[in-house]
Amino acid sequence: MFQDPARLWDVPGYRNTGTVFFYDREVLKAEYLNQVAITRFQRMTNLRALIEDFDYTKFGLLKHPSDYLKSTLAWNGDSAHEQDSSIAALAMDILWHLVLHDRYTINFSYGDKELFWLAYELAHLPYFFSPWANTDAATPGNLEKHPDTICGGLAQWMPLPHEKSVLLHINGGYIFNPYEKHDIYSMQNASARTQELLASAPEYVSKQRTRSKALTKPEDKSNPDGYWPQECLFKRGSEAMRPQDVESIQRRIRAAVAIARLQQREIVIDAAKDP
Known part of the structure; x- marks a missing residue:
């Protein structure tokens, strides 16, 4: 967030x-x-x-x-x-x-x-959708392989028409998760895991836009555009995240790893207390 x-x-x-x-x-x-x-x-x-x-x-x-x-x-x-x-x-x-x-x-x-x-x-009650389409947070390799097609965690813009490129949140716990496959014992080296997460953290998202028809059919091996997972926003372009948003992700990664270290330490202490 x-x-x-x-x-x-x-x-x-x-x-x-x-x-x-x-x-x-x-x-x-x-x-x-x-x-x-x-x-x-x-x-x-x-x-x-x-x-x-x-x-x-x-x-x-x-x-x-x-x-x-x-x-x-x-x-x-x-x-x-x-x-x-x-x-x-x-x-x-x-x-x-x-x-x-x-x-x-x-x-x-x-x-x-x-x-x-x-x-x-x-219920015939009024409701409001954001004026912006969803966006995606880039994963490693996106910009090098296909900079106009971002594949990653679903993200949303602040739902105000006058606010340009202001992210609200990314639905991507994987970005901050200190543990691989949710295994609490998988983090053996906190410093190395921190650097790994920082290196994989998104710095780009797909371009801000309004909702429109998809530009290709996903997960279709016969598609002349190639096989694209539905998580990819095909040919929607890319833009850099604001520096303060990138820094926010980096702070959260470091905080998540620090909490994980405390959690692992408490597990060791609790195990030592058992008769």
Whole structure:
């Protein structure tokens, strides 16, 4: 996290709707929201099936998909995902119904990510998405091999149209994790591990932009653009992170390794106390 999360309470979209949602990657695959199902003897995507079959009467509602929904990439068959489940304020009764019922009959969401905005959509309540598309934090080798295509941890910009290239957070615990494969005994040399993490820390992200259709189909061996994991933002460009954000990551890496050293020391002390 690069910003005080309390700043989100002052985002106009939050003040107007009580929500701030963030976009996931544009993934041109026929799965989740974009997977085709048979509903009422018709072929339609899971998102359209959910809107068609939702139990509106249980909540005193009518089926009335919003203009925003109809404009989304997922509704138009251009993405398997819409939301990155980062920050949310929720219509809890409909969210509860989605969690307990609809997600088991229609496989529309990878984990929890689509539940939040869809709860608001189905409740006919206003909601707010960041004006910016997601970005990715570069991993080692990206800039040398394909500087216009960044592959790495999902990241988000501060959701204000006038703030340019201001990162909010990176969803990438791997950047700071002192332990390999979450094995507490894997860190044998704290100094060496610190240097390893610092050398791998991102200094670039994909360029700030608004959401648009994916530029290639991921994970397709027949793709003339080549085989690209869906974590890659194909041909979206790259830009340097602000120096203060890079320094923030470096401080957190050093702090994480220091805490890990204390944790390992306490394990040794506790083991010595056992009879």
